[in-house]
Amino acid sequence: MISLCALPKGRIQFSMSQMTRRCVALVLLAVTCGVLLAACGDREPEQRAAFIKFLQTRVLENRRIAVLSEEDKQATGPYADHYAIIFNFNHTVNESVSKDLRAITTKITVRSLSDLIARRDDLKSLGDDFAKFEAGFNSAVSAADAAKAQLKQPEDLKVVYDKAYNRLISAPVQILRDLLPLLKDVYTVELDLVDYVGQHKRDLKMNGAMVMTEDPKLQAEFNAKVQAIQTKAQAVMEAQRKLQALRSGL
Numbered sequence: 001m002i003s004l005c006a007l008p009k010g011r012i013q014f015s016m017s018q019m020t021r022r023c024v025a026l027v028l029l030a031v032t033c034g035v036l037l038a039a040c041g042d043r044e045p046e047q048r049a050a051f052i053k054f055l056q057t058r059v060l061e062n063r064r065i066a067v068l069s070e071e072d073k074q075a076t077g078p079y080a081d082h083y084a085i086i087f088n089f090n091h092t093v094n095e096s097v098s099k100d101l102r103a104i105t106t107k108i109t110v111r112s113l114s115d116l117i118a119r120r121d122d123l124k125s126l127g128d129d130f131a132k133f134e135a136g137f138n139s140a141v142s143a144a145d146a147a148k149a150q151l152k153q154p155e156d157l158k159v160v161y162d163k164a165y166n167r168l169i170s171a172p173v174q175i176l177r178d179l180l181p182l183l184k185d186v187y188t189v190e191l192d193l194v195d196y197v198g199q200h201k202r203d204l205k206m207n208g209a210m211v212m213t214e215d216p217k218l219q220a221e222f223n224a225k226v227q228a229i230q231t232k233a234q235a236v237m238e239a240q241r242k243l244q245a246l247r248s249g250l
Contacts, residue, residue, distance in 0.1 A: 047077035048157050054083070055164045065090045065168055082151055082161065086168050089144040097140060100133035101176075105236075108186050113197065113211055120194050126187050134180070141173055172246055179239040185232045193225045 054076060058066040065087060073080045107126055110116040116123075153161060197204055197211075204222065205212050213219050 043077060047075065047079055048154060050075040051079035051082070052157055052160050055160045059086075059164045060160070060167065063167065079157075082153070085144055085147045085151075086165060089140055089169055092140045093137070097133065097136045100129060100136060104129050104133060104183055104187075108183065108190060110190070113193075114206060116190060117194055117197060120191075123187060123191050123194065130180075130184060130187075137176065141169075144169055167246075172243060175239060175243045175246065179236065179243070182232065182236045182239055186229065186236055189225065189228045189232055193222075193229060196222070196225060 050072075054066075054068070054072060068076070068080055068083055068087070076083070104126060107119065107122045107129070110119065148165060151161075200213075200218055203213050203215050203218055211222060213222070
């Protein structure tokens with residue numbers, strides 16, 4: 001049950017018109033404050049613009065990885081984390097994965113047949129080197145792609161970010177994936193030549209950089225194997241040239 005009580009004496013009683021005006025004033029104040037707070041607190045457009053400019057001028061125009069300074073991080077806000085995906089991938093590849101790739105290219109780069117024969121054990125161990133490289137490389141690519149897939153970006157930023165991601169991750173990744181089977185091909189034909197020489201060491205005589213034999217059949221087979229190495233090595237050099245050109249922005 002609701003009881004009605006009279007107003008105590010001495011209290012001020014508002015009329016309906018006064019109460020209405022007060023309520024309207026409070027509502028307007030609340031709305032105004034909300035708009036002002038939103039305007040002061042929402043820096044996303046400014047941060048997005050700063051990040052787009054960074055990608056365009058420091059990454060795409062320079063065509064290489066750039067480092068976000070503390071000032072850049074403050075200006076780009078949460079978008080600094082978006083760039084970290086690109087930066088961390090390149091850091092991982094340069095610091096870790098590239099070492100495995102250099103180990104592979106060093107082992108398959110030979111100057112003469114005697115050098116190739118002397119490094120036969122190195123060639124035999126390349127299987128483990130290839131497996132280590134592929135594991136590290138694929139892990140880095142998968143982590144970057146998965147992180148990118150989770151990003152929520154306005155369309156104007158997404159267009160620019162995708163270009164940077166393609167230049168610094170997708171394009172070099174494709175070249176490296178094309179390069180890997182070429183390196184395996186060189187490894188295979190080099191090992192084949194070493195084994196061939198071992199099987200015919202009585203008939204193949206080395207004189208410095210020259211290999212001689214009195215058997216025309218062996219000479220033809222040997223020359224074909226050397227030619228196969230040279231052809232595949234040329235394909236490796238071309239893939240490496242493309243990768244270097246991409247890194248240099250040429």
